[in-house]
Amino acid sequence: MNNFRVFSDSAKGIMHENQDVGLAKVKANHAYLIVSDGHGGKDYIRSHIGAKHAVLALEAIFNDFASNYKNFDSINHAEQTLKEKIITSWRKLTIDHYINNPLPSYEIDPYKLYGATLLGVLLKDDYMVVIQIGDGNILALLENEDIVQYFKKDKKLVGNETTSICEINAIKDLHVKIVKLNVLPILIMVTTDGVINSFTDINDFYSLPKEVVMEIKSLGFNKTCQNFRQLLNDMVNKGSGDDCTVAILYNFSPTNFK
Amino acid sequence: MFKNGEILNNSIKIIDFIGSGGQGEVYKVQYQDALLALKWYYPKSGTKQLKKTLANLISKGSPNDFFLWPLALVEYNNQFGYLMELRPKTYKSLLDWVSLKFDMSLTSISKACFKLTDAFHKLHAKGLSYKDISFGNLFIDPNCGDILICDNDNVTANGINVSGLLGTPKFMAPEIVMGSTIPNTETDQFSLAILLFYILLISHPFDGALEANIKCFDESSLSKLYGTNAIFIYDKLNDVNRPVPGIHNNAINLWKLYPQYIKELFNNTFTLGVKNPAKRTRESQWRNAFLKLYNSLTKCSHCGMENIYDIEVLNTRGKLEPCILCNEEYPIAPRIRINNNVVVLDDEKQLFISHIKKSDPSNLSVIAEVRELNSEFYLTNVSKDIWKYITTSETINILPQQVVNLKDNSMIDFGLVKGEIRF
Numbered sequence A: 001m002n003n004f005r006v007f008s009d010s011a012k013g014i015m016h017e018n019q020d021v022g023l024a025k026v027k028a029n030h031a032y033l034i035v036s037d038g039h040g041g042k043d044y045i046r047s048h049i050g051a052k053h054a055v056l057a058l059e060a061i062f063n064d065f066a067s068n069y070k071n072f073d074s075i076n077h078a079e080q081t082l083k084e085k086i087i088t089s090w091r092k093l094t095i096d097h098y099i100n101n102p103l104p105s106y107e108i109d110p111y112k113l114y115g116a117t118l119l120g121v122l123l124k125d126d127y128m129v130v131i132q133i134g135d136g137n138i139l140a141l142l143e144n145e146d147i148v149q150y151f152k153k154d155k156k157l158v159g160n161e162t163t164s165i166c167e168i169n170a171i172k173d174l175h176v177k178i179v180k181l182n183v184l185p186i187l188i189m190v191t192t193d194g195v196i197n198s199f200t201d202i203n204d205f206y207s208l209p210k211e212v213v214m215e216i217k218s219l220g221f222n223k224t225c226q227n228f229r230q231l232l233n234d235m236v237n238k239g240s241g242d243d244c245t246v247a248i249l250y251n252f253s254p255t256n257f258k
Numbered sequence B: 001m002f003k004n005g006e007i008l009n010n011s012i013k014i015i016d017f018i019g020s021g022g023q024g025e026v027y028k029v030q031y032q033d034a035l036l037a038l039k040w041y042y043p044k045s046g047t048k049q050l051k052k053t054l055a056n057l058i059s060k061g062s063p064n065d066f067f068l069w070p071l072a073l074v075e076y077n078n079q080f081g082y083l084m085e086l087r088p089k090t091y092k093s094l095l096d097w098v099s100l101k102f103d104m105s106l107t108s109i110s111k112a113c114f115k116l117t118d119a120f121h122k123l124h125a126k127g128l129s130y131k132d133i134s135f136g137n138l139f140i141d142p143n144c145g146d147i148l149i150c151d152n153d154n155v156t157a158n159g160i161n162v163s164g165l166l167g168t169p170k171f172m173a174p175e176i177v178m179g180s181t182i183p184n185t186e187t188d189q190f191s192l193a194i195l196l197f198y199i200l201l202i203s204h205p206f207d208g209a210l211e212a213n214i215k216c217f218d219e220s221s222l223s224k225l226y227g228t229n230a231i232f233i234y235d236k237l238n239d240v241n242r243p244v245p246g247i248h249n250n251a252i253n254l255w256k257l258y259p260q261y262i263k264e265l266f267n268n269t270f271t272l273g274v275k276n277p278a279k280r281t282r283e284s285q286w287r288n289a290f291l292k293l294y295n296s297l298t299k300c301s302h303c304g305m306e307n308i309y310d311i312e313v314l315n316t317r318g319k320l321e322p323c324i325l326c327n328e329e330y331p332i333a334p335r336i337r338i339n340n341n342v343v344v345l346d347d348e349k350q351l352f353i354s355h356i357k358k359s360d361p362s363n364l365s366v367i368a369e370v371r372e373l374n375s376e377f378y379l380t381n382v383s384k385d386i387w388k389y390i391t392t393s394e395t396i397n398i399l400p401q402q403v404v405n406l407k408d409n410s411m412i413d414f415g416l417v418k419g420e421i422r423f
Ligand SMILES: [Zn+2]
Pocket: B300, B301, B302, B303, B304, B305, B323, B324, B325, B326, B327, B328, B330
């Protein structure tokens, strides 16, 4: 995985404490990107904690999957198992937290307090695991400069509504896809919805991955990361005002698989 | 010698053959409810003296959990062997490490070397010596750095040699190569340093230009290269035996990675310590150095590569080197100073009992774990004790399993000692 460079950062919105969490890591044999956006609002007072739980739960599941999963005969089964694991581990972390920190006069489903979205990509060898529940974007830039968006916006997601990991039937809204790759993408970008919402022209958002790659090629990875940090702050201040979080993986020597 | 399903002494059932060596064979067996390993000696190896040695080892007990120690003597049909624990599959042979068959992080390497040197510290403290330290006898779990030391049936009281065993070529101390002594604690210390050199540098400390120039290995060349005239490839005062590019690439590339305090410990053993065993690095010095190495490891945020936060470099040059892999500068995680040790609180770093309890320097029981999210650092108390978290504005309790978001200029009171946090 030495060909990969990763970056993640999160800029806090104007109104509240940061409800977004972002993570990007390269390990010896795999790499992953994860972001989560806590819902915010009065019903979701612990969504920043829920977002952390979601990221940590998925990270553990990705690491386990990368070291233990070998059998690709039954991809559907593997995807289903991943869905169940993600929901179960998030609920376990969340209910443990609630039991240790109960709210005496609270009357609705405690999981709602922790509502969040979750998006993630695991890259290993010649496959990629992509997961998403709720809004946000997962984009991949291919060598021929095509942009692939995994999981188009859910029909359910009208206006500011989002599906959430906290819902009782979240497993139905959770998308999990194991993608076999012929060639690794050049860049993968995972963002919370604050990022796309800060663009007045949506096409500018979709050309972001290509611009990032051009910048890396001319300025180097470190400088590009610093610039992206500034860009995220600008997005918050001039754009949506919402938290903006990104996780990026750059692959500086794409490999063709036979 | 045994068939699967055969039952010895109405109690030990042979399950499977595992392997054989010069002295005997090893079987997987069932004894009561446990699955164990049985080492069974060939009649020519199973001497009365060896049986006595084994009985002595069994009664002394294992120095710590890292030895696959003899548990019980088994006698059957006028022959004998002993029971020991099975080696789990997650452990890999160091032979496979030096032939690059698996990968291991610096975190695992530093933990494994800590455990290895501590294990020999404890063995020697019992008045025993191992006599045949080499990579054939050591197994490592590369994921966590746990180790297992096998073939402990050669262990005897220091200075007593039952089996006539002198050790493995290229691991033997110079005075054994020259035939002037038998294996003992100090020769163990020399072999241990060679083993550590292999783990860290995947090369031999005396294989340099001199070895490369020898066309034919005879006894006199071996004693010259590995005997009391042996010259360390990085001897500071004598550069005749430096590693040769193209032949000794590991020694050249990996030596650069390690901090000066590790290099000094090798230097002591492989220069002055060649002729003078008292100058060899002691196990506790190694152990402290490997904890220091673990403390200083930090991952590059861009490429995930482990780098060393080298305070000596920082002090002399004013800044750290860029990442050894991607060559970019990367932000350094917060550090905690506990007593005189600085630990980088990098993502996934653990604090151990040994960090806070001076009287328990070899205890690697985990007491705290660090996580990084959104470039913020969180520390979880995984001990059973209540700590205090002290910032400039407040003091709060950190209960077991509780998480604190770390801030610059804060302090953790662990009870026994305080740790100061700096960003
Ligand atoms: Zn790097």
